[in-house]
Amino acid sequence: MKFDRLVEWIYRSRFYQTFFKDRGLLGEQLMLLHPGKKKEQLLEQYHCKKIREFLICCLVCLLLAVCGVVWGLYQRQQLEVSFVERPSYHQGDRQETLEAVRQDGTKETVSLQLSERVYTAAEAKERLKEAMDLLDKAFLGENSSPHRVDLPLVFETEPLEGVVVQWMTDQPDVLNSAGQIADSFAEEAGELVQVRAVIACQQEEAVYTREVMVYPLRKTDGEAFRRKTDHALEKADQESLQEEGFSLPEQIDGETVIFRKRTGKEFWFLSLLLFLAGILLYICRDERLTGETEKRRAQLLADYPGLVSKLTVLMRAGLTVQTAFGRIAMDYRRRKEQEGIYRYAYEELTLSYYEMVNGISEGRACEQYGKRCGLLPYMRLGGLLAQNSRKGNHKLLESLGQESREAFEEQKRRARKTGEEAGTRMLLPMVLMLVVTIVIILYPAFAAFQL
Template identity: 30%
Template sequence: MRILMVIYMVIPVFIGLLLILSFDERIPDTEGEKPEGIEKIFLKTASYIFRRFVEKNRLFLKSHGRRRVRENLQKLDSEADVQKRLSDYYIKKISVVLIIVFLGSLLSLLSCFSSRRNTSLNSEGEVIRSDYGKGDRKTQLVAMDEEGEKLGAFNVSIAEKEYSEKESEELYKEMLKALSQEILLENKDLRHVKSDLKLPSQLKGYPFEISWKSDNIDVIHSDGKVMNEDIFFETSRVLLTANITYRDYEWENDFEITVVPRDFTDEEIIKQEIEGNIKKTEEETRTKDRFMLPANVEGIKLFWKEATDENSIMILMLSIIAAATIFIAGDRDLTKKVEYRRRQMILEYPAFVSRLVLYMGSGMSVRAILKKFANEYKAHIKDGGKRSFLYEEILKSCNELESGVPELNVYERLGVRCGSQQYARLVTLLSQNLKKGNSEMMALLREESDKATIERMSYARKLGEEAGTKLLVPMILMLLIVMVVIMIPAYLSF
């Protein structure tokens, strides 16, 4: 246990040292949230670890996972500093892992310390009693463990049969001979009984009910348990009476049993001597607040410890597993966010193209239309509306136009940020119209709008099929439950 406590102390001490070394470290951005308390402290430590050990690691720089995370972050926000967002992303993940491992090691240390503190045994091998008025306390002291054999239960089925008085008497005499052998079990005979007897309530093949009575239950119980476990046990004689009944007939038969001391192993003898010494010492020192446990028996030196429920190693392992799981799952969550953004952009595309065709048909330029969409979106957000990935990108494009970026470049950048084939087609049409002019522009846009509507319907069907596939497993489980509910009563009715 001391080794475990050292391990539990090393982890928080090591993390504490990192906390001290990272005191002047810069806190990374956390997407508008201002970190406080323990989160702020561990973000500094995570930043220290990342910048000194991870960021310069060649394996990390060349890893496929790092490239995938970088691409996903760039898809979510193409205007941001991707390298900075990548660093902040990994720093935040490392900080979460540090918090979990640090708290897990502290809990493990507290659990280990608590199990040691609540012990009833001090370092000198003395048992500490509870103070006056605080009640009894139960504990378990372990030197060796030896349990007695437990008898099983017997289920006997007897066919219904009626016998005459004469037949019953003859059958009774016959049963007595069988019963005399049946009750012996592993014993040689009734004059040398060392182990438990079998005292059945019925004997197979006979219709009699049997009940038993012992004249000395301190030696043999009415269930056949032989009490010769004490190494100081002396030979004793016991009279077992079997009361045998069948319908209105009743007989009694006495069995004279001689119980002799059973054969003890050296381990059993030592265990009983230890138990006797502990009991005797405990009874003689009840006016004192503590007593000594036996230091040796039969020339064997004894070392004592108290059995405790100690779960500290399990807590530490669970905290490490949880930290590793969260670290790995972070990239998966990022990928899901990117996929969700892509889906929403595809679903919004038909409505966007239809509105674009409508306003261009009224004579508005693409630049003016985008500005109108941006103003409407700002008002929508101000009123508490839901944010849209598409209109966030349109808002960025309007800001670029107002900053003096050429319109052609703005359209091309918009297509790259949206990142799907549909938007690439639309941007190509707008760019060609801006470069060369196109008298058939409206016809092409209307065709693109119709095509987008068809693609959206196809995409919606695909999503429905995916949802149906995901529901397949729960439906199979429900079918199995229904089959069990129907079949079990039908089976039990036969």
């Protein structure tokens, strides 16, 4: 892909190699985490991944910047005003702040008080007439005739800007001032209701009247279902007041119903979080690499006693260093395939075994093993094994046994120290819990004392 080629070109550029070239520590950390791979290959993959993430963030920012510039140009054109529209009648006065730019380029800030518009008497009457026509068209709503009204009427309170309407009926217990038919109204023969609306525009007023025949509210399918569902849920709630909860009905009026909790989908908030996460991913990648290196170090220390013990047992049985390494490596490989484990100490040991198979001497392979692990215990172990290979040290088994015992003792000390640190970290939460408990117990007593 062209994007990947761009990433590789940036990585190989003289500028990047000059200012962002690895100073040694990063490459060593990558080699520790990926045994057997070349340093140059690991560095290229790592830096290319960082460059790729950075470019994606830059492209997104560039897109946002372009949108901002376009919007700014649009706003600039919109902000250059030569005509100010005043508030309509009944909206109240409005104050605006303008910036006056003089010929020499200096800018002055001025305040403008805009009074609401005042219609002439003829304009007010014309708007009243238009409003009355609009009210008459929208009045019936979904009802087909004023002689049978069984659905809510439409009572608009501001059909036109500057025109206010106040509705009333002569039977509010049947039809209220919002155009809603009372749920309790059940007169099948219907009821004649007179509707009156006072329309006002400044000082001019007009009266709009209609007579309608109101019948009990016709339920739409959705409304009827909601009412039946509400009734069923209310009944189930009242019948189980003394229980911890109640089961929702599986059927409503013979229809199978599945209830679900509604959840909001704030996609815009999620998008913002993902964008910020992408930036943090680039910034924190080096810190994550350091954290992975620390985890590797802890894993190596944890595996050291067991590894030394295995080597001691195998070499006491008469196996050579290479054969013992091979036995442990094959056993680890089998466990890795079956259980999916990944242990750095055994990965490095497997690599050393293959080096011996390929012709590297046992002494050198053992020393390289200790250096690649990078910890003092492993370096000491590599030195012991290399010394045995070169000088035939007959005290190797005794030295390995001593090393195994010391390793287990060191592991116990680390476990004890870790437990003490965990206890210290738990001390503050426990103290806070104690304080909260004391406050909960003593507060009622102090409150009663003050009363």
